[in-house]
Amino acid sequence: MADENNTLLYVDDESINLMLFDKLFSKNYNVITAESGFKALDLMQKHPEIKLIFSDMKMPEMNGIEFIKKAQQQYSDKCYYIISGYEINDEIDEALTKGLISDYFKKPFNMVELNNAIQKNLEQ
Amino acid sequence: MKFVSKLLKYFSNPRNNDSINPDNLHLESHTVFKNLIDNPLIGLYIIQDNRFKFVSKGWCNINGYTPEEVIDKIIPLDIVVPEDKDKVRSNINKRFSGELPFIEYSFRTIIKGGYIKTVKAIGNRIIYKGKPAITGTILDISEQSEIEQRLKESEEKYRSLIENSLVGVYIIQDHKLKYANNQFCRIFGYKPEELLGKISPNEMVHDDDKEYVKKNIEKRIAGKDNSLKYEFKGIRKDGKILNLRVLGNRMNYQKRPAIMGVLIDTTELIETENALKESEHLFRLLLESTPYPITVIDDKMKHIVVNDAFCKSFKLTKEETIGKDPFELNVIPPRETLDYVEKEIRSKGKIDNLEITLNIQDIEEKEFLYSCLRFKLKDEYLRLNAFIDITERNAIKNELIQHKENLEKLVQQRTAELDKSNEELKHINSQLENQKINLEKTLKNLHSTQEQLIQSEKMASLGLLSAGIAHEINNPLNFIHGGSIALENYFEEKPECNDNEVETYLNAIKEGVKRTSDIVTSLNHYSRNNENDKDSCNVNKIINNCLAILKTQISNKVSIKKDLKQNIPYISGNEGKLHQAFLNIIYNAIQALQSSEGTISIASWFDDKNIFIKIADTGIGIPKNIINNVFDPFFTTKEPGKGTGLGLSITYNIIKEHQGEITINSKENEWTEISVVFPIIK
Incomplete structure (x- = not known):
């Protein structure tokens, strides 16, 4: 069972993705999911233990980068990642350069790459 | 002579002579006879028995013999020229027989030395010394005969001359033609027999001149004018009017006044004269109206003809020019031209259009085309000179040459300018050509760029499309992939279900996901x-x-x-x-x-x-x-x-x-x- 220190937040407008992410990572980590950026911000307030945030890029109302920018303003000590069906684009590239996000993963995501990133981060 | 002849006749008269006996002559008129016998011009003789019995001093004088050589020695007929012998023998016989006791005739005698003289003989029959004889006198008429002969010949000559004369000769008397020569007949177109005594001269005169001619004839007949020369219009037999010129003289013809005249048909002459006059008029007209100076000079180079154009050109009057040579007139070409002209004229007799320069009265120089023709007129060589003033023409020509040169220069200049312009144009043209090539290249590049842009646009569109598709595919792929991992985990937790078969299926799913993902990724890459x-x-x-x-x-x-x-x-x-x-x-x-x-x-x-x-x-x-x-x-x-x-x-x-x-x-x-x-x- 995952402890509170291993809490991950996954934001995606696709509920199947949320469900699968939870199923795959909840075995080792404490997984919280949100279907929008606004919801995610609420959840982050409720769960300050959230250490890593994975966000989809293309979402209605607020896309991944917009959400992360807002989240960063409040929770700059956390690590943010983008997982997108899109190829890397200028917006993501800029976010990477500015350090807004720690890394970018492409869907369908590779479990091993994701795990490596989480492990690397949590060890710090 | 007349006296002698009378004497002869006297003595020759048979009545006077019957009793004459030379021996008795002195008995009757001794002195007279003595003189007669001694007369050297009258030859007296007596013939008897075919011999001379007496010859006088005059006879000897005529015949050149002495009485001793003649008396009883010479047979009278021996000294008669053979042609006259018969005549003389016959006359002697006639006298002897008394048939014609008195005969006067002439014959030719052969005198001593063989010369021939014509003598007139008057013979008579006499009784000499009781026997019939002939006495006679001879007169030397050789001279007279010769004159007569000459006269006869002369008359023949003049007759022939008149008959064959080229002028008409006629004699008019009593208003009739008494004589007309061949030429007269020819002029009037008649035969001689048609004219003489038949046609009145009046009929042969044109009506216009009838009165005038009549008066002239009367005047001459009347002796008012011995000689009259005038002209009148005659009419030929065929009616043609003739221009006639006559010279008539009064003369006595058969002891009565007549007119002898000569007549010339001047019809042709007048026609010729008129033609000449016309010709001369034309010549004068041509000479004076021609704008070209023309002169004729004689063999001493003196001017004998000049025209107005010459006077005008050379600033001289005709009076000043005629009779003077070019040197006197001071219109001489340069020495070498003069020499050339002389040489040409001597060798060829003419010069055609020689360009010469003449100094005109020291005022100006004029240029002429000079032509000269040497011709012979009345044993004299003359020269016809003609000048064409080409001063102005040459001036114009020179001006034209100048103009031409200027034009050529201008043309050359223009050509050079044009060449330059052409060069510039060529340069511009080649620049334009280059520009054109560049433009074509640019256009081609533009086309290429456009195509590339189109391509790029296509690619960009494809990129957007593929990006969208990729996203939409990637999410379901994430489901499949995530689902397959979840299933894998699921089967790992349930060892009873964990067999190879499940793993095979899951791997198949994973492979499918991977390949799909690869394609989507590559599309994404391509579209980037x-x-x-x-x-x-x-x-x-x-x-x-x-x-x-x-x-x-x-x-x-x-x-x-x-x-x-x-x-x-x-x-x-x-x-x-x-x-x-x-x-x-x-x-x-x-x-x-x-x-x-x-x-x-x-x-x-x-x-x-x-x-x-x-x-x-x-x-x-x-x-x-x-x-x-x-x-x-x-x-x-x-x-x-x-x-x-x-x-x-x-x-x-x-x-x-x-x-x-x-x-x-x-x-x-x-x-x-x-x-x-x-x-x-x-």
Whole structure:
């Protein structure tokens, strides 16, 4: 069972993705999911233990980068990642350069790459 | 002579002579007889018995003999010329017989020395010494006879002269023609027998002149004018009017007054004269009206004819000119011209249009075309000189020459200017040509750019599309992938269900997800065309992506041999564009094989500085003559519409943009090999 220190937040407008992410990572980590950026911000307030945030890029109302920018303003000590069906684009590239996000993963995501990133981060 | 003749007659009278006896002469009139006998001009003789019995001193004087040589010695007929012998014998016989006792006749006698004299003899029969004899006297009439002969001859001569004269000769008396010579008859067209005594001279005069002629004839007949010369109009037998000129003289014809005249037909003469007058008039007119100076000079160079034009040209009057030579008139050409003129005239007799310069009265110099003709008139050589004043003409000519020269200069100048302009134009033209070529090139480039833009736009659209599609596919792929992992985990937790079969199925799902994901990724890569050329690009990855995209295009007869060097360095560039470049190269290789069996070999390697990629096919190859064109925009061997001809051009441009090099080699119908070299990012 995952402890509170291993809490991950996954934001995606696709509920199947949320469900699968939870199923795959909840075995080792404490997984919280949100279907929008606004919801995610609420959840982050409720769960300050959230250490890593994975966000989809293309979402209605607020896309991944917009959400992360807002989240960063409040929770700059956390690590943010983008997982997108899109190829890397200028917006993501800029976010990477500015350090807004720690890394970018492409869907369908590779479990091993994701795990490596989480492990690397949590060890710090 | 008359006296002698009378005497002779007296003595010769038979009545007086019957009793005369030479012996008795002195008895009757001794002195007279003595004188008579001694008269040296009268020859007395007595013939008896065919011999001279007495000859007087005069006889001897005439005949040249002495009485001793004659008396009883010479037979009288012996001294008569043979032609006259018969006449003399007959007359002597007649006298002897008494048939014609008194005869006067003349004959020719041969005097001593053989000369012949004509003598007139008057003989009579006498009784001398009781016997019949003949006495006679002879007179030397040789001289007289000669005169008569001469007169006769003269008359013959004059008659003939008059008859054959070329003037008409006539005698008029009693208003009738008494004589007319042949020429007179000819002039009037009559025969002599038609004229003489038959036609009144009046009828032969024209009505106009009848009165006048009549008066003239009367005047002469009346002796008022011995000689009269006048002209009148006559009428020929055929009616033609004649112009006649007569010279009539009063004369006595057959002891009565008559007119003898000579007459000339001047009809032709007058006609000729008129013609001459006309001719002269024409000549004068021509001479004076011609604008060209004309002169005639005699053999002493003195002017005998000059015309007005000459006077005008040479500023002289006719009076000043006539009789003077050119030296006196001070119109002499230069010495050498003069010499030449003389030489020509002497050798050829003429000069035609010689250009000469003459000083006119020291006022001006004039130029002439001078012609001269030497001709003979009345044993004298004259020269006809004609001048054509060409001063003005020459002036105009010179002016024209000047003008011509100026014009030529002008033309040359203009030509030079034109040449220059032409050169400039040519230069401009070639510049324009260059500009045109440049413009064409630019236009071509523009077309190429446009095509590239279109292509880029297409690509961009395709990029957007593929990005959207990728996203939409990637999410479900994430479901499948996530689901398959979840299933894997699920079966791991339930060992009773964990057999190989499940794992096989899950692997199949995973493989499907991977391949789908690869295609979507490659599409994404291909579509990437952002302005950022600073991507770090992995050429191996790009090649693989291209192969993935083109997989459906590759026939199963074609084998792909990949030899891509691991850990190949990145190159700096635009990933999307590089995809496009390699996609074109590989797609061309596929098409070169035309679905037949063959191989596409793709290799990559690198050294310290460069990355090398070689893409070769065993296709149709490229003909040598067009291999240099394959990178040109719009160059294509495909049918229209089947290819833009931009593929390799875009590729070339992209490689160049990435500081790379692309080269192509081929052997027709065998193979094609494209090599690309990129510098490694440092």
